[in-house]
Amino acid sequence: MMYWLFDWWQNLEDPALKDALSPLRIMGYVTFRAMAGASTSFLLSLILGPKVIRWLLELKIGQPVRDDEVLKEQRKKAGTPTMGGLLILFTLAVGVLLFCRPGNPYSTMALLGACWMGAVGFIDDFIKVKKKSSDGLPGRLKLMGQLGWAVILFVYIDRINTTTQLMSRDLLLPFMKNPLWAGMPMLLALAFVIVVVLGASNAVNLTDGLDGLAIGCSNAVAVSYLAMSYCAGHVIFADYLQVPYIAGSEELAVFFGCLLGSGLGFLWFNAHPARVFMGDTGSLALGGAIATAAIMIKQEITLIFVGGVFVMEAVSVVLQVASFKLTGKRIFRCAPIHHHFEIIAKEAAEREGRDVEVVETLVTIRFWILAIIFAILGIATLKVR
Numbered sequence: 001m002m003y004w005l006f007d008w009w010q011n012l013e014d015p016a017l018k019d020a021l022s023p024l025r026i027m028g029y030v031t032f033r034a035m036a037g038a039s040t041s042f043l044l045s046l047i048l049g050p051k052v053i054r055w056l057l058e059l060k061i062g063q064p065v066r067d068d069e070v071l072k073e074q075r076k077k078a079g080t081p082t083m084g085g086l087l088i089l090f091t092l093a094v095g096v097l098l099f100c101r102p103g104n105p106y107s108t109m110a111l112l113g114a115c116w117m118g119a120v121g122f123i124d125d126f127i128k129v130k131k132k133s134s135d136g137l138p139g140r141l142k143l144m145g146q147l148g149w150a151v152i153l154f155v156y157i158d159r160i161n162t163t164t165q166l167m168s169r170d171l172l173l174p175f176m177k178n179p180l181w182a183g184m185p186m187l188l189a190l191a192f193v194i195v196v197v198l199g200a201s202n203a204v205n206l207t208d209g210l211d212g213l214a215i216g217c218s219n220a221v222a223v224s225y226l227a228m229s230y231c232a233g234h235v236i237f238a239d240y241l242q243v244p245y246i247a248g249s250e251e252l253a254v255f256f257g258c259l260l261g262s263g264l265g266f267l268w269f270n271a272h273p274a275r276v277f278m279g280d281t282g283s284l285a286l287g288g289a290i291a292t293a294a295i296m297i298k299q300e301i302t303l304i305f306v307g308g309v310f311v312m313e314a315v316s317v318v319l320q321v322a323s324f325k326l327t328g329k330r331i332f333r334c335a336p337i338h339h340h341f342e343i344i345a346k347e348a349a350e351r352e353g354r355d356v357e358v359v360e361t362l363v364t365i366r367f368w369i370l371a372i373i374f375a376i377l378g379i380a381t382l383k384v385r
Contacts, residue, residue, distance in 0.1 A: 002027050002036070002099050030230060030250045033099040034257030041095035041258045045087060045265020053269065053276050056081035061129050080274060083125045085282020088215075088262045089118050092289075095258030104251040106229075109156060110293045111255065113149060117201055117288025120145035121280030136280065143198070149288060150197040154190045157296055174302050174381035177242050196300045201287030203310035206317055206336045208283040211272035213338060213364045217309045217371035218286045219263040224306045224375035225293055226256035231382060232297040241382045244298045252293050259289060272361045306378030309371045312337055338363060 026032050061083055093111060100107040123145075124136035136142075157168050169189040170179035184192070208214035231237040233250025266282070269275045278286075287310075294303045304311055316337035323331045332340040345359045 002033065030233075030253050034226065034230075034254045037095040037099035037254050037258035038261035038264075040098060041091040041261030042265045043261075044091045044094055045262055046268060048091065049087060049265065049269045049276075052084065052087045053081055056083060056276065061125075080277055082129065082277040082279040083122065083281050084266060084270065084276035085118055085121060085125075085278040085280070085285055087276075088266050088278060088282050089114060089285055091262040091265060092258050095261060096255055099258065100254045101248075101251050104248055105156075106246075106249045106293070106296050107251040107255045109153065109296065110252060110289050113153065113292030114259075114285045114289035116149045116152075117146065118281050118285030121205075121282070121284035124284075125279040125281050146198050146201060146284075146288075147194060149292075150194040151190070153197065153292055153295065154193040158186075158189075168298075170298070172244070172298050172301065174305065175384050192300070193295055196295055196303070197288065197291045199314065200291035200294070200303060200307065200310070201284045203307065203314040204287035204290070205280060205283040207310055207313045207338070208278060209336055209338055210342065210360050210364050210367075211274040212267055212270050213367055214283055214286070215263050215267050215270055215278060216364065216368045217307075218290070219260055219267070220368070220371040220375040221290055221306050221310075222256045222260040222263060224378045225290065225297075225299070226253050226260065227379050228299050228302070228382060229253045229256060229293065229297055232299070243382060246297055249297050252297065255289075255293065259286075272364065302378050302381055305381060306375055308374030308377070309367055312370075316340070338367060341366075 061081055092114060096107055096111050120137070120142060124142060128136040137145075169184040169186070171181040171184060171192070173180045204214055204218065207217060228243075229252035230250055231241055232243060232246050233248060233253070235245050235247075238245035263286075266276075266278065270278065290303070290307070291300075294300050313336040316332060317335045319331050320335035323329060333343045334340050342360060342363050345363055346356050348354075349356045349359050
């Protein structure tokens, strides 16, 4: 919407009026709109956060906690308002609608991806709250909802002119200048998109287990993809870094600016002790948005580096389940892996007579540090080719 001001200013025929309103040209800069979107989404989150929390409390939308002896410390969180992902989605949408270029296919699809996956998560959260159980939407139906977006995304990007010209079915790897596999068969390319969408969304969902953990790691990923999106849509930077140039994808930098602002605003209320949880509404939306953007700028494999914490969480669950089914033994004290470290840190704190209550914050901050390092590594892959 704000870009219209720049467009209107450009088309002014009165030289005097155009000169007087020349500050409006700043709306044409992607960097400014990314910062403005981040600031707007953040401030809006701070303003609306307390109202949303009160609203969720009035509706008695509390977080159900699974009955697990290993996670008995988590039981005290039962009843904390969930579905806080609605706050993330709303402030993100406002920022995107205000500052992204109207009609841009990349920012539009990224926002739609967040909303679609957020809707799947919302249904899951609603069922959990209604049943007062940790069992939400049946796995089969949840998977169908995620698959639906993956198919829509693939069909769409396979027909965008700028992406098609760059062979959207190419498999690109970090550190390599040329595609590892140029022109994959349609079904294989579709399967690849499905794996990225399902992997990213479910990995963020698994990470959402400690106060501030998932949103803090998502913020680091947002900064990394903000930089990569800007480079992908800048013809000079793309040529210098030898990454695919995708005209118009620079608007994803504005999108990720808004996502960062929304994430920081939500973290304000989600930091330990959390006043609200994002629920599947937020975690699936974040994962869906990140996966959608990564696919559209051909940086899917880089997501493994950028989202290293999410990968660790997902792999820990896979290994734990596989080990238990095959050998009857568990590799970790508890999965996802953040609970493994939480348990170990609490036992150490009890032995040493330290405050056990701060252990959750300790584990969360250390995971944030890892997330920042992974995000930096992801950006570094742009140069090392």
